[in-house]
Amino acid sequence: MRLTNVAHLRLPFGRLMGYDVRVSEPGRRLPVSFDQRRHVQAGERPGSWMAISFRLGAPVSRDALSDAWLAVIARHGTLRSVFVPGQDDAEPHLHDVDVLPGEWTEHRIAPGQAVNDALRQQLDRSCTPFSAPSHRLCVLETATGPTVVIAADHSHVDMWSMLVIVRDLLAALGGTIDEVAAVPAFADHSAALRERPAAPDEVHRRWREILEGSGGTMPRFPLPLGEPVAHLERVEVRDVLDVDDSAAFSAQAASDGVSTLTLAVSAMTAVTGELAGTSLRAVFPVHSRYESTWHDSVGWFITNSVLESADPDPAACAAAVKEAVRLGSWPLEEILRPWGGMPEAPGMLAISWLDLRRLPVRVDAAGLEAQYIGASIRTDGVMLWFILDEQGLHLRCRYPDTSEARMHVGAWLDLLVERVRAIAVSSAGGRLRVGDGHYRVQRASRADVPAVVALLADDELGSTREGADSTRYEAAFDVVARDGAQYLAVVRDDADHVVGTMQLTIIPGLVRGGTTRLQIEGLRVAASHRSGGLGAAMLAWAHEHGRARGASLAQVTTDEARERAREFYERLGYETSHVGLKRAL
Numbered sequence: 001m002r003l004t005n006v007a008h009l010r011l012p013f014g015r016l017m018g019y020d021v022r023v024s025e026p027g028r029r030l031p032v033s034f035d036q037r038r039h040v041q042a043g044e045r046p047g048s049w050m051a052i053s054f055r056l057g058a059p060v061s062r063d064a065l066s067d068a069w070l071a072v073i074a075r076h077g078t079l080r081s082v083f084v085p086g087q088d089d090a091e092p093h094l095h096d097v098d099v100l101p102g103e104w105t106e107h108r109i110a111p112g113q114a115v116n117d118a119l120r121q122q123l124d125r126s127c128t129p130f131s132a133p134s135h136r137l138c139v140l141e142t143a144t145g146p147t148v149v150i151a152a153d154h155s156h157v158d159m160w161s162m163l164v165i166v167r168d169l170l171a172a173l174g175g176t177i178d179e180v181a182a183v184p185a186f187a188d189h190s191a192a193l194r195e196r197p198a199a200p201d202e203v204h205r206r207w208r209e210i211l212e213g214s215g216g217t218m219p220r221f222p223l224p225l226g227e228p229v230a231h232l233e234r235v236e237v238r239d240v241l242d243v244d245d246s247a248a249f250s251a252q253a254a255s256d257g258v259s260t261l262t263l264a265v266s267a268m269t270a271v272t273g274e275l276a277g278t279s280l281r282a283v284f285p286v287h288s289r290y291e292s293t294w295h296d297s298v299g300w301f302i303t304n305s306v307l308e309s310a311d312p313d314p315a316a317c318a319a320a321v322k323e324a325v326r327l328g329s330w331p332l333e334e335i336l337r338p339w340g341g342m343p344e345a346p347g348m349l350a351i352s353w354l355d356l357r358r359l360p361v362r363v364d365a366a367g368l369e370a371q372y373i374g375a376s377i378r379t380d381g382v383m384l385w386f387i388l389d390e391q392g393l394h395l396r397c398r399y400p401d402t403s404e405a406r407m408h409v410g411a412w413l414d415l416l417v418e419r420v421r422a423i424a425v426s427s428a429g430g431r432l433r434v435g436d437g438h439y440r441v442q443r444a445s446r447a448d449v450p451a452v453v454a455l456l457a458d459d460e461l462g463s464t465r466e467g468a469d470s471t472r473y474e475a476a477f478d479v480v481a482r483d484g485a486q487y488l489a490v491v492r493d494d495a496d497h498v499v500g501t502m503q504l505t506i507i508p509g510l511v512r513g514g515t516t517r518l519q520i521e522g523l524r525v526a527a528s529h530r531s532g533g534l535g536a537a538m539l540a541w542a543h544e545h546g547r548a549r550g551a552s553l554a555q556v557t558t559d560e561a562r563e564r565a566r567e568f569y570e571r572l573g574y575e576t577s578h579v580g581l582k583r584a585l
Contacts, residue, residue, distance in 0.1 A: 001365040001370050001371065001391075002237075002371040002394070003237060003371075003372050003385055003394050003396040004237055004371050004373060004374070005235040005373065005375075006116055006119065006123075006373055006375055006376055007116060009371065009373055010371070011140060011147060012055075012115075012140055012142050012147055013140075013142070014115075014140040014141045014147070015140070015141040016115065016138065016139075016140055017062065017105065017106055017107070017138065017139045017140075017141060018105050018107055018136055018138045019062075019065070019066050019103075019104055019138075020103055020104075020105055021099050021101065021133065022099070022100040022102045023099055023100070023132045023133055024097050024099075024100070025097070026093075026096075026097055028096050029093055030081055030185075030187035031094070031187055031190040031191045032092065032094045032190060033186075033193065033303075034332045035302065036083075036300060037091060037092065038342060039154060039300075040083050040092040040129040040155050041092060042129070043129065044130055045128065045129075046124035046125075046376075047124060047376055048129055048153050048155075049123055049124075049128075049153050049154060050151065050152065050373065050374060050375065051123060051127075051149055051150060051152075051372075051373040052162040052370060052372055052373060053148065053149045053150075053370065053371045053373060054166060054363075054370040054371075055145065055146075055147045055148075056145045056146050056148060056368075057145050057367075058145050059145050059146070060146055060173065062104050062139070064173060065137070065139060066104070066137075068169050068172035068173045068177075069137045069169065069172075070099070070101060071168075072168045072172060072177070073099050074099075075168060075177065075182050075183060076164075076165075076183065076185065077096065077187065077188075078157075078185045078186040078297070079133065079156065079298060080097055080099050080185075081094055081095065081185070082094070082095060082130075082132040082133055083129055083130050083134070083155065085130065096187075097132065099133060107121075107122050115140065119138060120375070120376060122136065122138060123138075123151045123375070124375070126151075127152055127153050128153055129153050131153065134156060135150070135152035135157075136150070137150055138151070150165055150166070151373070154300065156186070156300060157300060158287070158300050158301055158302045160354075160359060161297075161299060161300075162372065163359065163362075164297070164298055164361050166363050166370065167361055167362075167363050170363070183296045184294065184297050185297065185299070186299020186301065189288070189294055193288070194331070198330075198331070198334055199330035199331070199335055203326070203327060203330055204335060206327060207335050210281065210306045210308050211306070211343065213281060213308065214281050215345075216343060217343045217344065217345035217348075218342060218343055218344055218345065218348050219281035219282050219283055219306060219307075219308075220345060220346075220347035221347050221348075221381070221382040222272060222349075223408035224408055225346075225347050225380070225381075225382070225399065225402060225409070226403065228346035228347060229346065230378040230380045230400075231379065231380065231400035231405075232378060232401045233398050233400065233401060234399055234405065234406065235376075235396065235398050236397045236413065237394070238396075238397075238413070239392060239394050240392070240395055241420065241424055242484075243390065243392050244487060245393075245421065245425070246393050246424070247545070247548045247549075248425070248430055249393065249420065249424040249427060249429075250429070251427050251428055251429025252423055252428050254428075255427075255429075257315070258314045258317065258318045260355070261321060261355070262314060262321050263317075263423065264353070265280070265307070265309055265317045265320065265321055266313070267416055267419040267420050268351070269310070269311065270312035270419060271412060271415045273310075274415065275408075275412055279308055279309060280307070280308070281307065281308050281309075281349070282306070282350060283304050283305075283306060283307075283350035283351070284304070284305045284306060284307035284324045284350070285302045285305070285352045286305050286324070286328035287301050288301050288302070288328075289301045290329075295360045295361065296361070303332055304328065305325065305328025306328075307321070307351065308323075309321075346380035347380060348382070349382045349383075349384075350381070350382070350384065351384045351386075352383070352384065352385045352386065354385070354386065354388070355389075356387065356389040356390075357388060357389060365389065366391065372387070374396065379398055379400055382409055384397045385397075390550075395417075397409065429544075432537045434533045434534050435532060437494070437532070437534070438493075438494055439491050439492060439493055439534065440491070440492050441490075441491050441541050442489065442491075443487060443489065443490075444477070444488040444489065444501070448490050448498055449470070449474055451490065451497075451498035451501075452473075452488070452490060452498070452501045453473050455498070455500070455501050455524040455526060456522060456524055458524065458526070458527060459524075460561075461561060461562070485507070486503065486504070486505055487504040487505075488504075489501060489504060489538075491534070493529070497526075499526040499528070499534070500523075500524065500525045500534060500535075500538055501522060501524050502524070502542060503520075503521045504518060504519070504520060504542055504545055504546070505518070506546065508550075515553050516549070516551045516552065517551055517552075517554070517555055518542065518543070518545070518553070518555070519557075520555070523535065523538060523539070523542075525538070539572055542554070556569055556574060
């Protein structure tokens with residue numbers, strides 16, 4: 001899923017419509033979480049919201065959209081709650097409300113005005129801490145179907161919640177949401193947190209040590225950012241790893257016995273030590289959906305922890321991440337009482353990680369062209385978000401737009417991306433050990449085309465089929481390289497010679513109950529490396545490649561004349577169950 005900012009958001013041009021529901025007077029008072037209170041006490045301000053956009057592939061009437069949106073609100077009590085300023089004290093109060101049908105309003109886009117700016121103005125106005133309600137449904141109407149934007153003040157939602165909302169809105173449009181019971185509201189979670197036991201002394205001690213190591217405040221970025229006041233923001237969005245390199249990165253993490261998050265922390269620890277000569281210390285948001293009870297709920301199920309990592313060794317980083325999760329698993333209000341609440345200071349560094357592949361809530365982000373949207377704000381700190389999904393690893397970084405921050409944060413990000421990519425390239429996921437030999441599987445480059453063609457031609461059938469003009473192979477390679485479903489692999493030996501190749505294709509489809517298949521073609525091994533197990537190792541690697549991309553069935557094709565090839569595949573579990581037919585076009 002694309003992780004972006006409202007200033008960078010890709011939106012079609014169309015009529016910008018917003019649905020204005022009606023809200024009753026505040027009713028029953030609800031419990032407020034520590035993080036909600038801290039957020040809302042900062043007062044009314046633009047840019048306190050988060051949003052998600054997605055495209056519907058066919059026209060949908062406004063009535064259908066508004067009915068579906070009301071069904072979502074009816075399911076989630078969190079969307080039927082509002083904050084009001086406290087009367088007798090400085091603390092805001094949270095109350096439940098009734099949300100009633102409203103009406104659509106068109107927000108005209110002025111001549112020369114970007115669609116993004118028109119949308120931002122509406123969300124800055126309607127999605128603030130004390131708005132009633134503080135969420136909004138907007139739609140850009142185009143001839144090919146609507147692009148929907150749902151936004152809410154951060155006090156009521158987190159990224160996980162936005163997926164829940166999209167999933168439920170789509171279910172409501174499909175007429176199935178009525179079959180699902182209402183889910184617990186976040187206020188119930190806040191009440192449950194109050195009943196959790198107090199943090200042990202050891203947790204208090206570690207919080208104190210980390211905060212004191214950061215100068216008595218929450219951790220800060222270790223390099224200069226300029227004058228310590230709020231500046232206009234600079235937002236960078238980077239695609240760090242594609243799906244193949246992401247799989248390789250995950251494979252290296254597995255080889256090291258750690259998580260992908262831990263391996264990313266290892267890279268950040270190394271970069272921080274190299275550039276700043278200090279440990280990595282960061283605010284580390286962790287989710288508080290401790291039980292499955294809350295998996296389908298909407299709310300701000302995020303609390304802050306602190307991460308301290310001094311040693312880039314993956315095992316040490318795993319211990320640091322485990323400690324950070326533990327430090328964030330206790331009520332913060334009691335822990336931070338000695339500092340009068342969260343001791344914020346200019347320059348804070350926060351690192352957020354979300355692996356969408358592991359969430360129990362899923363939507364077709366690619367098909368919906370879904371985008372997580374951050375608001376535009378002024379900032380004095382550095383906030384880094386990582387998103388890991390089926391399309392790879394992405395990051396978004398927000399920092400003060402000063403010359404010092406551009407230089408130091410930019411250099412830190414550049415080295416971090418370089419380090420993460422280097423881990424993927426050298427990953428254990430691409431290594432093959434066959435007997436005493438060591439090999440590496442890599443995506444073929446254009447420079448590898450002659451070696452691949454030579455392998456294809458090096459047998460009795462290939463010698464008569466291959467050998468066309470090199471420009472035809474290069475043109476074919478360009479087509480393959482542009483297709484994300486294709487992986488043209490080369491296998492290199494210790495001397496960096498290409499000694500094997502195969503083309504892997506991921507084929508989604510409706511047959512066999514929607515089974516995704518892995519097609520394996522053109523598997524060749526150099527004559528000097530045959531009969532030693534390299535072909536079997538390549539095939540095993542191909543199977544893992546397919547599984548990582550959702551394939552549950554592998555299929556190969558080979559010429560009827562290749563008896564040894566058929567015997568090879570059959571020894572490895574393949575069955576001759578189909579007849580393949582070909583004809584010239």
